[in-house]
Amino acid sequence: MNLFDLVNRPDRAVDISQGDVVAKQGQAAGSSRRYVQLAPGAVLRIRNAHELTALRPLCSDFGWSAIAVAKGMAKLRIAIEAKQGKVAVDVVAELADIKADKPQRIEFRWPARMPSLTAYDLVIECTGSAPVQIIVGPAIDMRSYVLPYTIGIGVEVGPGLRPHVLPNERTDVSYIEQQHPHEWLTVYNHKGERPTMPPEHLLARYRVGSAVELETIETGSLDFVFSNHVFEHLANPVQVMSNWLSRLKPGGAILGVVPDPRYTFDCRQPPTTLSEALAEEHAGGHEISRSKYVRWCQLTEPRHTPDALIKRGYSIHVNYFTPEGFQALADLIKDRGLISRSFVTSAPNNKDFAFAFWKASDAGARAWQQSSAVA
Numbered sequence: 001m002n003l004f005d006l007v008n009r010p011d012r013a014v015d016i017s018q019g020d021v022v023a024k025q026g027q028a029a030g031s032s033r034r035y036v037q038l039a040p041g042a043v044l045r046i047r048n049a050h051e052l053t054a055l056r057p058l059c060s061d062f063g064w065s066a067i068a069v070a071k072g073m074a075k076l077r078i079a080i081e082a083k084q085g086k087v088a089v090d091v092v093a094e095l096a097d098i099k100a101d102k103p104q105r106i107e108f109r110w111p112a113r114m115p116s117l118t119a120y121d122l123v124i125e126c127t128g129s130a131p132v133q134i135i136v137g138p139a140i141d142m143r144s145y146v147l148p149y150t151i152g153i154g155v156e157v158g159p160g161l162r163p164h165v166l167p168n169e170r171t172d173v174s175y176i177e178q179q180h181p182h183e184w185l186t187v188y189n190h191k192g193e194r195p196t197m198p199p200e201h202l203l204a205r206y207r208v209g210s211a212v213e214l215e216t217i218e219t220g221s222l223d224f225v226f227s228n229h230v231f232e233h234l235a236n237p238v239q240v241m242s243n244w245l246s247r248l249k250p251g252g253a254i255l256g257v258v259p260d261p262r263y264t265f266d267c268r269q270p271p272t273t274l275s276e277a278l279a280e281e282h283a284g285g286h287e288i289s290r291s292k293y294v295r296w297c298q299l300t301e302p303r304h305t306p307d308a309l310i311k312r313g314y315s316i317h318v319n320y321f322t323p324e325g326f327q328a329l330a331d332l333i334k335d336r337g338l339i340s341r342s343f344v345t346s347a348p349n350n351k352d353f354a355f356a357f358w359k360a361s362d363a364g365a366r367a368w369q370q371s372s373a374v375a
Helices: 005-006 181-187 235-247 275-281 290-301 306-312 321-334 361-374
Strands: 014-018 021-028 032-037 043-046 065-068 076-082 088-095 122-126 132-138 153-158 172-179 205-207 222-228 248-259 339-345 352-358
Touching: 005 021, 005 032, 005 132, 032 122, 235 248, 235 275, 235 321, 235 352, 275 321, 290 306, 321 339, 321 352
Parallel strands: 153 172, 153 222, 172 205, 222 248
Antiparallel strands: 014 043, 021 032, 032 132, 043 122, 065 132, 076 088, 076 122, 248 352, 339 352
16 A cells, blocks of 8 residues: 555545654665654544555555654554444554664554454554654656667657657657647646746657557557556557557567556556456447546546536546556457567556567567457
8 A cells, every 4th residue: 555645645535633744755764765754643544444445455564664763662553443333443553663773564464354344444653752654665766667668769648748758869759649739838727827848849849649549650660659657548458559559660669657546546446457458449449438437536536527527628547557457468469469578567555667568570460360350
Protein backbone atom coordinates (compact mmCIF):
# COMPACT_ATOMS: atom_id res chain seq x y z
CA MET A 1 0.00 0.00 0.00
CA ASN A 2 1.40 3.39 -1.00
CA LEU A 3 0.96 5.26 2.27
CA PHE A 4 3.18 8.06 0.91
CA ASP A 5 0.76 8.79 -1.96
CA LEU A 6 -2.34 8.58 0.26
CA VAL A 7 -0.96 11.21 2.65
CA ASN A 8 0.76 13.35 0.03
CA ARG A 9 -2.33 13.94 -2.18
CA PRO A 10 -4.13 13.67 0.33
CA ASP A 11 -6.68 10.92 -0.32
CA ARG A 12 -10.24 11.28 1.01
CA ALA A 13 -9.52 8.34 3.33
CA VAL A 14 -6.79 10.18 5.21
CA ASP A 15 -7.68 11.59 8.63
CA ILE A 16 -4.87 13.02 10.75
CA SER A 17 -6.73 13.26 14.01
CA GLN A 18 -3.75 14.06 16.20
CA GLY A 19 -0.17 15.33 15.85
CA ASP A 20 1.97 15.99 12.78
CA VAL A 21 2.03 13.54 9.86
CA VAL A 22 3.90 14.42 6.66
CA ALA A 23 4.76 12.60 3.44
CA LYS A 24 8.31 13.18 2.23
CA GLN A 25 10.71 12.02 -0.42
CA GLY A 26 14.41 12.13 0.33
CA GLN A 27 17.21 10.40 2.15
CA ALA A 28 16.10 7.75 4.60
CA ALA A 29 18.19 4.84 5.80
CA GLY A 30 21.03 5.94 3.53
CA SER A 31 19.19 6.04 0.22
CA SER A 32 16.47 7.99 -1.58
CA ARG A 33 13.10 6.83 -0.26
CA ARG A 34 9.44 7.73 -0.07
CA TYR A 35 8.22 7.79 3.51
CA VAL A 36 5.62 9.12 5.94
CA GLN A 37 6.90 10.69 9.13
CA LEU A 38 4.83 10.65 12.32
CA ALA A 39 5.63 12.90 15.26
CA PRO A 40 5.34 11.50 18.79
CA GLY A 41 1.67 11.08 19.63
CA ALA A 42 0.53 11.40 16.01
CA VAL A 43 -2.48 9.37 14.90
CA LEU A 44 -3.09 8.67 11.21
CA ARG A 45 -6.39 7.04 10.34
CA ILE A 46 -7.10 5.53 6.90
CA ARG A 47 -10.89 5.52 6.79
CA ASN A 48 -12.65 2.68 4.98
CA ALA A 49 -9.34 0.96 4.32
CA HIS A 50 -11.28 -2.09 3.13
CA GLU A 51 -12.01 -0.17 -0.09
CA LEU A 52 -8.33 -0.08 -1.09
CA THR A 53 -7.35 -2.56 -3.78
CA ALA A 54 -3.85 -2.92 -2.30
CA LEU A 55 -5.43 -4.53 0.79
CA ARG A 56 -7.11 -7.20 -1.31
CA PRO A 57 -5.79 -9.77 -0.67
CA LEU A 58 -4.32 -9.11 2.75
CA CYS A 59 -0.68 -10.03 3.19
CA SER A 60 1.86 -9.99 6.00
CA ASP A 61 4.38 -7.78 4.20
CA PHE A 62 3.43 -4.65 2.23
CA GLY A 63 7.04 -3.63 1.78
CA TRP A 64 6.95 -1.14 4.68
CA SER A 65 9.73 -0.62 7.18
CA ALA A 66 10.19 1.77 10.11
CA ILE A 67 13.14 3.79 11.33
CA ALA A 68 13.56 6.21 14.23
CA VAL A 69 14.39 9.83 13.39
CA ALA A 70 15.88 11.02 16.68
CA LYS A 71 17.02 9.79 20.05
CA GLY A 72 14.33 8.50 22.35
CA MET A 73 11.98 5.56 22.50
CA ALA A 74 10.49 5.10 19.02
CA LYS A 75 7.34 2.99 18.94
CA LEU A 76 4.71 2.27 16.31
CA ARG A 77 1.28 0.69 16.60
CA ILE A 78 -1.01 -0.24 13.71
CA ALA A 79 -4.54 -1.46 14.34
CA ILE A 80 -7.80 -2.02 12.55
CA GLU A 81 -11.07 -0.65 13.89
CA ALA A 82 -14.01 -2.70 12.70
CA LYS A 83 -17.30 -1.00 11.94
CA GLN A 84 -19.76 -3.80 12.58
CA GLY A 85 -21.90 -3.06 15.60
CA LYS A 86 -19.71 -1.71 18.40
CA VAL A 87 -16.20 -0.62 17.55
CA ALA A 88 -13.69 -3.46 17.92
CA VAL A 89 -9.93 -2.88 17.77
CA ASP A 90 -7.32 -5.42 16.68
CA VAL A 91 -3.61 -4.61 16.72
CA VAL A 92 -2.12 -5.94 13.47
CA ALA A 93 1.46 -4.64 13.79
CA GLU A 94 3.49 -3.27 16.69
CA LEU A 95 7.15 -2.25 16.95
CA ALA A 96 8.38 -1.44 20.44
CA ASP A 97 12.03 -0.44 19.97
CA ILE A 98 12.63 1.07 16.52
CA LYS A 99 16.28 1.88 15.82
CA ALA A 100 17.70 4.93 14.08
CA ASP A 101 20.48 3.09 12.25
CA LYS A 102 18.59 0.25 10.59
CA PRO A 103 15.04 0.04 9.14
CA GLN A 104 12.84 -2.58 10.78
CA ARG A 105 10.39 -4.49 8.64
CA ILE A 106 6.73 -4.02 9.53
CA GLU A 107 4.98 -7.38 9.60
CA PHE A 108 1.19 -7.49 9.65
CA ARG A 109 -0.70 -10.19 11.52
CA TRP A 110 -4.35 -10.07 10.58
CA PRO A 111 -6.98 -11.47 12.97
CA ALA A 112 -8.85 -14.62 12.05
CA ARG A 113 -12.11 -12.69 11.87
CA MET A 114 -10.94 -10.53 8.94
CA PRO A 115 -13.00 -12.45 6.33
CA SER A 116 -16.19 -11.56 8.22
CA LEU A 117 -15.44 -7.82 8.32
CA THR A 118 -17.18 -5.72 5.69
CA ALA A 119 -15.76 -2.36 6.78
CA TYR A 120 -12.79 -1.17 8.82
CA ASP A 121 -10.36 1.70 9.36
CA LEU A 122 -6.59 1.32 9.57
CA VAL A 123 -5.15 3.36 12.46
CA ILE A 124 -1.42 4.13 12.66
CA GLU A 125 -0.01 5.66 15.86
CA CYS A 126 3.43 6.84 16.91
CA THR A 127 3.27 5.81 20.55
CA GLY A 128 6.84 6.56 21.66
CA SER A 129 8.80 9.71 22.43
CA ALA A 130 10.72 9.87 19.13
CA PRO A 131 9.42 10.53 15.58
CA VAL A 132 9.10 7.51 13.27
CA GLN A 133 9.45 7.27 9.52
CA ILE A 134 7.42 4.60 7.72
CA ILE A 135 9.38 3.86 4.56
CA VAL A 136 7.09 2.58 1.79
CA GLY A 137 9.65 2.14 -0.98
CA PRO A 138 12.51 3.61 -2.99
CA ALA A 139 12.17 6.90 -4.87
CA ILE A 140 12.51 5.76 -8.48
CA ASP A 141 11.75 7.53 -11.76
CA MET A 142 10.50 4.68 -13.91
CA ARG A 143 11.12 6.68 -17.09
CA SER A 144 14.84 6.12 -16.54
CA TYR A 145 14.37 2.45 -17.44
CA VAL A 146 12.98 3.11 -20.93
CA LEU A 147 14.17 6.54 -22.10
CA PRO A 148 17.62 5.17 -23.03
CA TYR A 149 15.89 3.13 -25.78
CA THR A 150 14.45 6.22 -27.50
CA ILE A 151 17.03 6.16 -30.29
CA GLY A 152 16.37 6.87 -33.96
CA ILE A 153 13.16 8.24 -35.46
CA GLY A 154 10.18 8.14 -33.14
CA VAL A 155 7.17 9.79 -31.56
CA GLU A 156 6.08 10.64 -28.05
CA VAL A 157 2.32 10.21 -27.73
CA GLY A 158 0.43 12.71 -25.58
CA PRO A 159 3.35 14.62 -24.04
CA GLY A 160 1.24 17.64 -23.14
CA LEU A 161 3.34 20.73 -22.53
CA ARG A 162 6.30 18.81 -21.08
CA PRO A 163 7.80 16.21 -23.43
CA HIS A 164 10.11 13.64 -21.92
CA VAL A 165 11.86 12.56 -25.12
CA LEU A 166 14.02 15.42 -26.35
CA PRO A 167 15.72 15.68 -29.75
CA ASN A 168 19.48 15.17 -29.93
CA GLU A 169 22.11 13.77 -32.29
CA ARG A 170 20.72 10.23 -31.75
CA THR A 171 17.00 10.99 -31.50
CA ASP A 172 14.63 12.60 -34.01
CA VAL A 173 11.29 12.85 -32.20
CA SER A 174 7.86 14.23 -33.04
CA TYR A 175 5.05 14.83 -30.54
CA ILE A 176 1.50 13.59 -31.19
CA GLU A 177 -1.36 15.54 -29.61
CA GLN A 178 -5.05 15.93 -30.45
CA GLN A 179 -4.63 19.72 -30.46
CA HIS A 180 -1.72 21.98 -31.29
CA PRO A 181 -0.17 23.49 -28.15
CA HIS A 182 -1.21 27.01 -29.18
CA GLU A 183 -4.86 25.92 -28.78
CA TRP A 184 -4.15 24.94 -25.18
CA LEU A 185 -3.87 28.57 -24.14
CA THR A 186 -7.64 28.53 -23.65
CA VAL A 187 -8.00 24.86 -22.68
CA TYR A 188 -5.43 25.02 -19.86
CA ASN A 189 -5.84 28.66 -18.89
CA HIS A 190 -7.02 27.81 -15.36
CA LYS A 191 -7.95 30.80 -13.19
CA GLY A 192 -6.35 33.19 -15.66
CA GLU A 193 -2.94 31.53 -15.33
CA ARG A 194 -1.22 31.25 -18.70
CA PRO A 195 0.44 27.83 -19.11
CA THR A 196 4.16 27.66 -19.71
CA MET A 197 4.67 26.70 -23.34
CA PRO A 198 7.51 24.51 -24.63
CA PRO A 199 10.36 26.35 -26.38
CA GLU A 200 9.90 27.09 -30.10
CA HIS A 201 12.28 24.37 -31.28
CA LEU A 202 10.05 21.79 -29.55
CA LEU A 203 6.77 23.40 -30.62
CA ALA A 204 7.85 22.88 -34.22
CA ARG A 205 7.86 19.12 -33.59
CA TYR A 206 4.20 18.85 -32.51
CA ARG A 207 1.80 17.02 -34.85
CA VAL A 208 -1.98 16.88 -34.50
CA GLY A 209 -3.24 13.31 -34.63
CA SER A 210 -4.98 10.44 -32.86
CA ALA A 211 -3.18 8.77 -29.96
CA VAL A 212 -4.87 5.45 -30.69
CA GLU A 213 -4.48 5.40 -34.50
CA LEU A 214 -1.27 7.37 -35.19
CA GLU A 215 -2.82 7.88 -38.61
CA THR A 216 -0.44 10.68 -39.54
CA ILE A 217 2.56 8.34 -39.22
CA GLU A 218 3.67 6.19 -42.14
CA THR A 219 3.46 2.42 -41.61
CA GLY A 220 6.78 0.82 -40.67
CA SER A 221 8.62 4.14 -40.39
CA LEU A 222 9.50 4.49 -36.69
CA ASP A 223 12.19 3.18 -34.39
CA PHE A 224 10.18 3.89 -31.23
CA VAL A 225 6.85 4.98 -29.80
CA PHE A 226 7.01 6.43 -26.28
CA SER A 227 4.19 7.37 -23.92
CA ASN A 228 4.15 8.58 -20.32
CA HIS A 229 0.90 8.14 -18.35
CA VAL A 230 -1.12 8.00 -21.57
CA PHE A 231 -1.94 4.35 -22.22
CA GLU A 232 -4.41 4.19 -19.31
CA HIS A 233 -6.57 6.82 -21.08
CA LEU A 234 -6.99 4.75 -24.26
CA ALA A 235 -9.83 2.27 -24.76
CA ASN A 236 -9.23 -1.07 -26.48
CA PRO A 237 -5.61 -1.51 -25.31
CA VAL A 238 -4.86 -4.60 -27.41
CA GLN A 239 -5.83 -2.79 -30.60
CA VAL A 240 -3.90 0.32 -29.55
CA MET A 241 -0.77 -1.80 -29.19
CA SER A 242 -1.40 -3.32 -32.60
CA ASN A 243 -1.82 0.14 -34.14
CA TRP A 244 1.39 1.40 -32.60
CA LEU A 245 3.32 -1.70 -33.62
CA SER A 246 2.22 -1.21 -37.22
CA ARG A 247 4.06 2.14 -37.28
CA LEU A 248 7.32 0.56 -36.16
CA LYS A 249 10.10 -0.93 -38.19
CA PRO A 250 10.94 -4.57 -37.29
CA GLY A 251 12.98 -4.35 -34.11
CA GLY A 252 11.42 -1.01 -33.16
CA ALA A 253 10.19 -0.49 -29.61
CA ILE A 254 7.05 0.61 -27.81
CA LEU A 255 8.22 2.20 -24.59
CA GLY A 256 6.20 3.67 -21.79
CA VAL A 257 5.29 4.32 -18.19
CA VAL A 258 1.84 3.44 -16.84
CA PRO A 259 0.37 4.21 -13.39
CA ASP A 260 -0.25 1.27 -11.08
CA PRO A 261 -3.83 1.87 -9.89
CA ARG A 262 -3.21 0.28 -6.50
CA TYR A 263 -0.77 3.04 -5.59
CA THR A 264 -2.38 6.18 -7.08
CA PHE A 265 -5.71 8.03 -6.86
CA ASP A 266 -7.23 4.99 -8.62
CA CYS A 267 -6.48 2.96 -5.48
CA ARG A 268 -10.09 1.69 -5.25
CA GLN A 269 -10.32 0.51 -8.86
CA PRO A 270 -10.27 -3.23 -9.58
CA PRO A 271 -7.32 -3.98 -11.90
CA THR A 272 -8.06 -4.53 -15.59
CA THR A 273 -7.93 -8.20 -16.59
CA LEU A 274 -6.77 -9.71 -19.85
CA SER A 275 -10.29 -11.01 -20.50
CA GLU A 276 -11.63 -7.44 -20.25
CA ALA A 277 -8.99 -6.23 -22.72
CA LEU A 278 -9.87 -9.04 -25.14
CA ALA A 279 -13.58 -8.23 -24.84
CA GLU A 280 -12.84 -4.64 -25.88
CA GLU A 281 -10.78 -5.88 -28.81
CA HIS A 282 -13.65 -8.11 -29.91
CA ALA A 283 -16.14 -5.22 -29.61
CA GLY A 284 -13.85 -2.97 -31.67
CA GLY A 285 -13.51 0.78 -31.73
CA HIS A 286 -11.95 3.21 -29.27
CA GLU A 287 -14.96 5.13 -28.03
CA ILE A 288 -15.08 5.54 -24.26
CA SER A 289 -18.45 4.31 -23.05
CA ARG A 290 -20.55 6.08 -20.44
CA SER A 291 -20.12 3.07 -18.17
CA LYS A 292 -16.39 3.87 -17.99
CA TYR A 293 -17.21 7.37 -16.74
CA VAL A 294 -19.68 5.93 -14.22
CA ARG A 295 -17.05 3.55 -12.86
CA TRP A 296 -14.44 6.29 -12.61
CA CYS A 297 -16.80 8.65 -10.78
CA GLN A 298 -17.97 5.95 -8.40
CA LEU A 299 -14.54 4.69 -7.36
CA THR A 300 -12.00 7.40 -8.18
CA GLU A 301 -13.69 10.82 -8.19
CA PRO A 302 -17.15 10.77 -6.56
CA ARG A 303 -17.15 14.60 -6.51
CA HIS A 304 -17.85 14.57 -10.26
CA THR A 305 -20.70 13.22 -12.37
CA PRO A 306 -20.32 11.20 -15.58
CA ASP A 307 -22.46 13.57 -17.65
CA ALA A 308 -20.49 16.63 -16.56
CA LEU A 309 -17.17 14.99 -17.44
CA ILE A 310 -18.46 13.77 -20.80
CA LYS A 311 -19.72 17.27 -21.62
CA ARG A 312 -16.29 18.73 -20.80
CA GLY A 313 -14.52 16.06 -22.84
CA TYR A 314 -12.52 15.23 -19.74
CA SER A 315 -9.97 12.46 -20.24
CA ILE A 316 -10.43 9.79 -17.58
CA HIS A 317 -8.56 6.56 -16.95
CA VAL A 318 -10.28 3.68 -18.72
CA ASN A 319 -7.76 0.91 -18.04
CA TYR A 320 -6.22 -0.02 -14.70
CA PHE A 321 -3.30 -2.33 -15.39
CA THR A 322 -1.00 -3.65 -12.68
CA PRO A 323 2.50 -4.80 -13.72
CA GLU A 324 1.23 -8.38 -13.63
CA GLY A 325 -1.73 -7.51 -15.85
CA PHE A 326 0.49 -5.66 -18.28
CA GLN A 327 2.83 -8.64 -18.45
CA ALA A 328 -0.17 -10.80 -19.40
CA LEU A 329 -0.89 -8.30 -22.18
CA ALA A 330 2.73 -8.57 -23.34
CA ASP A 331 2.54 -12.38 -23.34
CA LEU A 332 -0.63 -12.27 -25.44
CA ILE A 333 0.95 -9.98 -28.03
CA LYS A 334 4.10 -12.10 -28.10
CA ASP A 335 2.04 -15.27 -28.63
CA ARG A 336 0.54 -13.56 -31.67
CA GLY A 337 4.00 -13.09 -33.13
CA LEU A 338 3.79 -9.30 -32.97
CA ILE A 339 6.68 -8.74 -30.55
CA SER A 340 9.91 -10.66 -30.07
CA ARG A 341 10.70 -9.65 -26.49
CA SER A 342 9.51 -7.42 -23.70
CA PHE A 343 10.01 -6.37 -20.13
CA VAL A 344 7.80 -4.88 -17.44
CA THR A 345 9.54 -3.47 -14.37
CA SER A 346 8.15 -2.06 -11.13
CA ALA A 347 9.14 -1.15 -7.57
CA PRO A 348 7.43 -1.72 -4.19
CA ASN A 349 4.43 0.57 -3.66
CA ASN A 350 5.50 2.71 -6.62
CA LYS A 351 2.93 4.91 -8.37
CA ASP A 352 3.87 3.61 -11.83
CA PHE A 353 5.81 0.99 -13.75
CA ALA A 354 7.75 0.88 -17.01
CA PHE A 355 7.45 -1.40 -20.01
CA ALA A 356 9.16 -2.05 -23.34
CA PHE A 357 7.94 -4.17 -26.27
CA TRP A 358 10.15 -4.87 -29.29
CA LYS A 359 8.45 -5.52 -32.62
CA ALA A 360 9.01 -8.91 -34.21
CA SER A 361 9.68 -9.48 -37.88
CA ASP A 362 6.77 -8.96 -40.24
CA ALA A 363 6.89 -12.71 -40.96
CA GLY A 364 5.97 -13.49 -37.37
CA ALA A 365 2.96 -11.19 -37.49
CA ARG A 366 1.77 -12.64 -40.81
CA ALA A 367 2.00 -16.18 -39.39
CA TRP A 368 -0.32 -15.28 -36.52
CA GLN A 369 -2.75 -13.46 -38.84
CA GLN A 370 -2.92 -16.50 -41.12
CA SER A 371 -3.46 -18.92 -38.23
CA SER A 372 -6.17 -16.75 -36.69
CA ALA A 373 -7.92 -16.44 -40.05
CA VAL A 374 -8.00 -20.25 -40.39
CA ALA A 375 -9.30 -20.61 -36.83
